[in-house]
Amino acid sequence: MILTNPISGPEVGTLWITYNEKTLIMRMLEYFIEKSDDQQAKNILGGLWQELNFYVLQMEEIFKDQGMAKPAGYTNEDVNLEAPKLYDNGFDIMFVRILKEVSMGMYTINMNMSYNDKIMQIYEGLTVVTQKIYKLSTLYLLEKGILTLPPKVTMPKTTEFIKSKSYMNGFNLFGDKRALNDLELGILHHGIETNNIGLQLITGFAQCAQNKEVKQYFVKGKELAKKQIKVMQEILLESDVQFAATSGSTVTTSTVAPFSDKLMMHCVYLLNGFGLVGSSFGTFFSLRNDIAMKATLLAKDIYFYGEEGIKIKIKNGWFEEPPQMEDRSQIIKE
Structure with missing residues (x-):
């Protein structure tokens, strides 16, 4: 992906934040994949790692094309794959699900500050990945009985309007x-x-x-x-x-x-x-x-x-x- 036009200040800023966040998540995913004993969970974690790696490489290409210093981010020095298991019982997928909630909001903000077509494509693609992984994670956790559904309520039968400020x-x-x-x-x-x-x-x-x-x-x-x-x-x-x-x-x-x-x-x-x-x-x-x-x-x-x-x-x-x-x-x- 080569950008012929300089990107704007806000686009530099959002790419910088996104790169740091993605490299952090990838290091954590590497540890969770190493320690997971559930193949279905490994597939979700590994699939997300592959998707994020694709966009991290795209961002690095943009940094190089723009003559911009690559953010330090998080590297192999920040993860110890030999460390014993710190979390059990589906925490890896629960955590990924929370991360995807964070990402959904961030991509919306980043898209709002983007004007370059290639930059917008990155956030559009990451949004698709995020929604897919969020759905897969939710279904996995429900299937395993780890995620609790919200309380059920009585369905409304009529349309009402608030009648008093005491509401x-x-x-x-x-x-x-x-x-x-x-x-x-x-x-x-x-x-x-x-x-x-x-x-x-x-x-x-x-x-x-x-x-x-x-x-x-x-x-x-x-x-x-x-x-x-x-x-x-x-x-x-x-x-x-x-x-x-x-x-x-x-x-x-x-x-x-x-x-x-x-x-x-x-x-x-x-x-x-x-x-x-x-x-x-x-x-x-x-x-x-x-x-x-x-x-x-x-x-x-x-x-x-x-x-x-x-x-x-x-x-x-x-x-x-x-x-x-x-x-x-x-x-x-x-």
């Missing part, structure tokens, strides 16, 4: 709150599901992190995930909805790191961004003000936790600087 009241000290609507139920179910997977992921990271500060950071993230699950489960129980949490996985007792601290920190950085977007979605689309307020407070916790992680990454020289515009004032001074 939004959640902070009601003298009366019952209204029942959750189906969208709010979906937001809460999804929040618990993703935080359960995040809890397992970061527990494993905490067990095997080499840097003491990084280990403490992961332990703090584990407690944050538990707090979010607790808040959302309490809202469901108040509406007499019992949530059967997904089994997700079992973290083994291994303390041998399959990934570098640098890779694990960036993985959590990406998921923090996903968590912020999810909390924002819950805040805006929930029509009960107590749920919107709790989602806002959870988003605040995620933001400050993410900011702490960025400082650790910078301190250890793990945060590659994104491409940026020329500093004209500095050039003039020089």
Whole structure:
């Protein structure tokens, strides 16, 4: 793939982010493929690796054509295929499913900032891959009994419109709150599901992190995930909805790191961004003000936790600087 015209600044930026994310995912996939004992799971993981490798090579070709330095990304130095199994019971596919949720949103944003046909083709192709793998992962997890379906509800028989502003009241000290609507139920179910997977992921990271500060950071993230699950489960129980949490996985007792601290920190950085977007979605689309307020407070916790992680990454020289515009004032001074 050869581009004859220079690509724009935003296109450089989105390609840079995408390359870093894809090389990180490929290193994790290599470990999961090595440790998987289920052929069906290996096929899903291996198929995704092949697809991502194709687009990583295309991006490298664009970097070369544009005279752009290739991002450092994540290499074989960031994965230890000899490390014992850190996760069991379908975690590999659960994690891939969450990653594909993150990717769906990122490709939409990246496409919105793309003007070059070849760049748009990359994001269009990655979107197709993501949706295919997400579907395969979901069907696999349901077949294995690992993924829990959301609660079922009574189907609406008529069309109704909201008749009172009290519909939004959640902070009601003298009366019952209204029942959750189906969208709010979906937001809460999804929040618990993703935080359960995040809890397992970061527990494993905490067990095997080499840097003491990084280990403490992961332990703090584990407690944050538990707090979010607790808040959302309490809202469901108040509406007499019992949530059967997904089994997700079992973290083994291994303390041998399959990934570098640098890779694990960036993985959590990406998921923090996903968590912020999810909390924002819950805040805006929930029509009960107590749920919107709790989602806002959870988003605040995620933001400050993410900011702490960025400082650790910078301190250890793990945060590659994104491409940026020329500093004209500095050039003039020089």
